[in-house]
Amino acid sequence: MALLDVQDLSIDIGGIKPLDSIGFAVDKGETLGIVGESGSGKSLTALSIMGLLPLIGGRVERGSIRFDGMELTRLPEPDYRRLRGRRIAFITQNPMTSLDPVIRVGEQIDQVARLHLGLSGSAARRHSIEIMERLRIPEAATTYHNYPHQLSGGMKQRIVIAMALAANPDLIIADEPTTALDVTIQAQIVQILGELVREKGVALILITHDMGVVAQACDRVVVLYAGRVAESNTVSAIFASPRHPYTQALIGCIPRNAMERGSLVGIPGLVPSVARYPAGCRFHPRCTRSESLCEREVPVLERLASGAEIACHVADKHEAAHA
Amino acid sequence: MPSLSPLVTIRDLNKIFESRKGLFGEPRRMTAVNQVSLDIPRGQVTGVVGESGCGKSTLARLVLRLLEATSGSISFDGVDLLKQSHGAMRLLRRRMQMVFQDPYSSLDPRYTIADALLEPFKVQGIRLTTAEARQKVEALFAMVGLDARFAQNHPHQLSGGQRQRIGIARALALEPDLMVLDEPTASLDVSIQAQIVTLLEKLKHELGLTYLFISHDLNLVRYFSDRIVVMYLGRIVEILPDAKAAPRHPYTQTLLDSTFAPDPTQRRDISRLTGEIPSPYNLPQGCAFAARCRHARPDCLSRRPVLETRSDGHAVACFHPLT
Ligand SMILES: Nc1ncnc2c1ncn2[C@@H]1O[C@H](COP(=O)(O)OP(=O)(O)OP(=O)(O)O)[C@@H](O)[C@H]1O
Ligand SMILES: Nc1ncnc2c1ncn2[C@@H]1O[C@H](COP(=O)(O)OP(=O)(O)OP(=O)(O)O)[C@@H](O)[C@H]1O
Ligand code: SF4
Ligand SMILES: [Mg+2]
Ligand SMILES: [Mg+2]
Numbered sequence: 001m002a003l004l005d006v007q008d009l010s011i012d013i014g015g016i017k018p019l020d021s022i023g024f025a026v027d028k029g030e031t032l033g034i035v036g037e038s039g040s041g042k043s044l045t046a047l048s049i050m051g052l053l054p055l056i057g058g059r060v061e062r063g064s065i066r067f068d069g070m071e072l073t074r075l076p077e078p079d080y081r082r083l084r085g086r087r088i089a090f091i092t093q094n095p096m097t098s099l100d101p102v103i104r105v106g107e108q109i110d111q112v113a114r115l116h117l118g119l120s121g122s123a124a125r126r127h128s129i130e131i132m133e134r135l136r137i138p139e140a141a142t143t144y145h146n147y148p149h150q151l152s153g154g155m156k157q158r159i160v161i162a163m164a165l166a167a168n169p170d171l172i173i174a175d176e177p178t179t180a181l182d183v184t185i186q187a188q189i190v191q192i193l194g195e196l197v198r199e200k201g202v203a204l205i206l207i208t209h210d211m212g213v214v215a216q217a218c219d220r221v222v223v224l225y226a227g228r229v230a231e232s233n234t235v236s237a238i239f240a241s242p243r244h245p246y247t248q249a250l251i252g253c254i255p256r257n258a259m260e261r262g263s264l265v266g267i268p269g270l271v272p273s274v275a276r277y278p279a280g281c282r283f284h285p286r287c288t289r290s291e292s293l294c295e296r297e298v299p300v301l302e303r304l305a306s307g308a309e310i311a312c313h314v315a316d317k318h319e320a321a322h323a
Numbered sequence: 324m325p326s327l328s329p330l331v332t333i334r335d336l337n338k339i340f341e342s343r344k345g346l347f348g349e350p351r352r353m354t355a356v357n358q359v360s361l362d363i364p365r366g367q368v369t370g371v372v373g374e375s376g377c378g379k380s381t382l383a384r385l386v387l388r389l390l391e392a393t394s395g396s397i398s399f400d401g402v403d404l405l406k407q408s409h410g411a412m413r414l415l416r417r418r419m420q421m422v423f424q425d426p427y428s429s430l431d432p433r434y435t436i437a438d439a440l441l442e443p444f445k446v447q448g449i450r451l452t453t454a455e456a457r458q459k460v461e462a463l464f465a466m467v468g469l470d471a472r473f474a475q476n477h478p479h480q481l482s483g484g485q486r487q488r489i490g491i492a493r494a495l496a497l498e499p500d501l502m503v504l505d506e507p508t509a510s511l512d513v514s515i516q517a518q519i520v521t522l523l524e525k526l527k528h529e530l531g532l533t534y535l536f537i538s539h540d541l542n543l544v545r546y547f548s549d550r551i552v553v554m555y556l557g558r559i560v561e562i563l564p565d566a567k568a569a570p571r572h573p574y575t576q577t578l579l580d581s582t583f584a585p586d587p588t589q590r591r592d593i594s595r596l597t598g599e600i601p602s603p604y605n606l607p608q609g610c611a612f613a614a615r616c617r618h619a620r621p622d623c624l625s626r627r628p629v630l631e632t633r634s635d636g637h638a639v640a641c642f643h644p645l646t
Contacts, residue, residue: 037512152600153375182374182600183539187581187593209512212542212583216590235587253517254585255546258567262524264546266517270482 001069002027003203004049004171009063011048013056018044018274021063022229023301024222028170031197031204033218033235035211035250037271040224042207043093046173049205050090051080068170086116089164091174095156098163099148105159106132106144109166116167131162135192154185161192172196175207190217211254215239223247226272226282229301233308243308243315245290246283281313289314328401329362330501330533331386336360336395338381353603355381357557359395360630363501368527368534370548370566372541372578374600377554379537380424383503386535387419388412400500417447420494424506426486430478436489437474443496463492467522484515491522495530503535508543520547541582550636553578556603556611564636571637571644574612610641618643 002025011019019041026032034042047053049065051072065072067088072080084090092098100108109128113119119127125144132140135158148156157177164172174193178186194217196202206217214221215235222232223246231244242248252265269286272278278285284294293313301311304319338356343349355378363369363386371379384390386397388404397404399415407415423429430439437460444451444459451459464471467488478486487507494502504523508516520543526532538544544551544566551563553575561572570576580591601607601614609624610616616623622642632638 037514183541183581184374184577187583187591190583191593210583211513211585215585215587216583239585239587250514251585253513255520255540255542256586257542257545257584259546261546262521264517264520266521267514268518270484270515271512 001066003068004205005064005066006045006049007064007066009045009048009065010061011044011053011058012061013044013053013058016274017061017227019048019227021301022222022224022227023063024220024229024232026171026203026205026220028203029197029201030220031194031206031218033214033221034205034207034224035209035214035221036224037209037250039226039271039273041227042209042224043175045224046090046175046205046207049173050084050088051075051077085112085169086167087169088171088173089167089169091160091164091172091177093176093179095153095160096148098160099156101148104145104147105151105156106146109159109162112163112166128162128166131165132158135162135165136188137162154181154189157181157185157189158192161189165196168200169202171203171205173205173207176209177206178213179208179210186213193217211251223250226277227274228282229309229311230283231308231310231312233306233310237306237308243310243317244312245287245315249286249288281311327365330365330400331361331363331535332396332398333359333361333363333386334396336382336385336397337393338378338385338390339393351604354557355603356385356392359557359559361552361559361562363533363535364550365500365533366527366531367549368536368547370544370551371535371537371554372539372544372551373554374539374578376556376600376603378557379539379554380505382554383421383505383535383537387416387421387503389421413447417443417497418499419501419503420497420499421503421505422487422490422494422507424509426483426490426510427478429490430486432478435475435477436481439478439489440474440493440496443493447497459496463496466495466526467492482515483511484518487511487515487519488522491519491526495526498530499532501533501535503537505537506539509538509540516543523547541578542584556600556606558611558640559630559638560612560640562630562632562636562638568637569646571639571646572612572641573616573618573643573645576645577615618645 005025007023008021009019010021024032034045036042053059060073106128110124113124113127129140129144137143137158178189190213193204197204208214218235221235221238223230225246230246242251249267255264267286280296281294281299284290291314299311299313301309302317303309304317306319310317336356336359337354339352339354341350341352373379385392392405440460440463441456460474461471469488508519536547548566551566552559553561555574561575570579580593609626610628613619613623628640628642630638630640
């Protein structure tokens with residue numbers, strides 16, 4: 001069984017149902033990408049796993065989230081608190097919201113190790129500096145004493161990652177960890193996260209809307225559309241032979257090297273808001289292949305022999321026997 | 324085409340900002356745009372790339388004289404811009420327009436969309452009858468592919484992509500020759516970005532526009548531009564004569580190496596990428612990229628390379644270019 005296994009998860013926030021029956025799994029040493037346009041439910045998926053829905057007045061309505069054999073949807077809050085930050089770490093999009101402006105950055109990393117690993121004074125400091133060095137923070141022992149405002153955006157994001165690593169978590173959920181950063185810094189952070197997965201066997205959920213980052217870093221990909229899984233597959237299959245019309249359209253939106261001008265195709269229309277999800281397949285008003293069935297019936301997520309999953313009435317679900 | 328003179332000719336343009344570090348700190352000077360010389364050919368897309376803070380937006384605002392240059396010259400269709408009076412400048416502004424990065428803050432929330440589209444006429448003192456105004460608004464809506472029923476809506480009732488279309492429509496209202504596009508899609512989903520880029524392509528063909536297109540996304544700039552200007556810390560370090568040209572400056576190569584292709588078969592090893600951008604307040608005396616450059620030799624640290632143009636139009640400021 002995978003380290004994290006999410007099945008049939010539906011959530012409710014004050015009568016609104018932003019996630020409908022989503023599922024995926026991620027194991028140690030694996031990177032799962034969650035992609036989709038703004039509003040598709042990526043961050044709420046992260047909040048659900050972290051058990052933080054009550055903070056925004058939401059709750060799990062149905063389904064299961066199993067982590068290392070534990071059913072998280074029924075986990076009492078005190079137990080959840082021991083898990084959060086210790087075994088499951090969360091890296092949020094805006095590093096400033098995770099950093100305390102009046103505490104030296106190194107001490108903020110210490111605090112995590114103190115709380116979760118019981119390290120004290122100088123042992124915690126040594127531990128922090130070691131992690132900072134692993135993240136290639138230059139002059140780590142000096143940077144340790146800096147306050148957040150003295151650091152660049154990319155450096156602050158690395159401190160946030162260091163805090164996430166301080167308790168040696170088994171699972172890291174990174175919600176758009178590089179969106180606000182320059183490409184050269186983004187590339188370094190994607191590289192660092194990849195090394196953690198390969199060398200420390202961490203399981204990583206990488207939430208992003210950047211298909212380039214997905215192609216570079218992920219093993220599997222879940223494509224969300226309007227709170228449902230459209231397709232999930234290995235990263236090579238998603239890019240080489242996307243099956244769902246939405247995945248195909250999404251890939252057609254990305255300017256690529258050697259692409260002729262005029263060949264970029266957008267997706268007509270907009271992502272619907274939660275209150276106005278259309279009946280049937282939620283993608284049908286924007287889909288170039290929709291049929292009348294698509295307007296009436298929700299396509300179920302079908303699992304193919306290869307492990308690919310797809311929710312579409314018309315997509316090709318035939319799997320050639322590969323030589 | 325080549326016989327036509329450039330629409331805009333920029334020579335030795337400089338912009339120095341003075342500020343204080345903290346309330347009582349020392350006054351500091353920084354050169355946001357440094358000795359920039361550039362031609363913007365008619366009917367073409369000149370792309371500008373570079374990381375945050377390299378001076379892209381400052382250059383854009385200088386070109387439209389929304390910001391006063393410290394020194395240098397800008398000629399627009401043969402007219403020396405920096406010598407024009409305010410009145411003459413206002414008339415010239417009809418011919419040059421800007422689309423801003425943030426579709427949320429560039430529209431006044433108190434006005435309807437129709438008011439926003441008619442504002443440029445008011446500013447220019449052009450009187451329109453009610454019928455003319457309605458016609459203009461309808462034509463502009465049609466041009467950017469928006470339903471005219473949005474005319475009486477306010478900006479907050481529109482999506483980001485719709486707002487950006489309005490920003491483009493407003494820039495088109497006075498039928499300009501030059502459009503300066505400052506990261507027009509940076510805050511949008513890729514699906515909407517593809518819609519906007521396709522729209523910009525169509526408008527350019529139909530109206531014979533000249534674009535200065537600014538972005539930090541090298542893949543997007545390479546897709547959209549005829550020529551690419553690469554900036555680093557206020558200076559032009561390379562001008563690629565066509566979008567497919569191989570980079571000659573190590574910084575451009577670094578940008579390229581940090582840009583992930585949406586293709587898992589083209590993964591990159593980026594472990595060699597290092598270093599952060601130096602502070603613009605305290606630039607080294609040699610090449611500003613030397614500290615991050617793998618090709619740097621002693622001369623790079625002591626002298627500053629100037630931009631030199633080859634016969635094929637490829638310009639690079641580097642002592643040891645890659646080709
Ligand atoms: N606290 C909330 N109450 C009600 N609806 C919410 C709440 N938070 C998010 N939503 C809605 O749920 C949907 C999914 O939101 P979510 O933040 O998960 O999207 P996302 O995929 O992370 O988007 P982005 O790429 O913009 O971060 C959106 O339509 C959003 O408006
Ligand atoms: N009004 C100002 N006063 C002082 N410094 C300024 C001012 N405007 C810009 N700067 C500085 O000038 C430099 C260039 O800024 P600019 O906005 O042109 O960069 P940019 O390339 O557009 O960056 P981004 O990609 O983040 O938009 C930055 O270091 C910025 O902090
Ligand atoms: S189910 Fe129909 S509408 Fe939905 S993606 Fe497939 S073809 Fe398009
Ligand atoms: Mg989000
Ligand atoms: Mg800018």
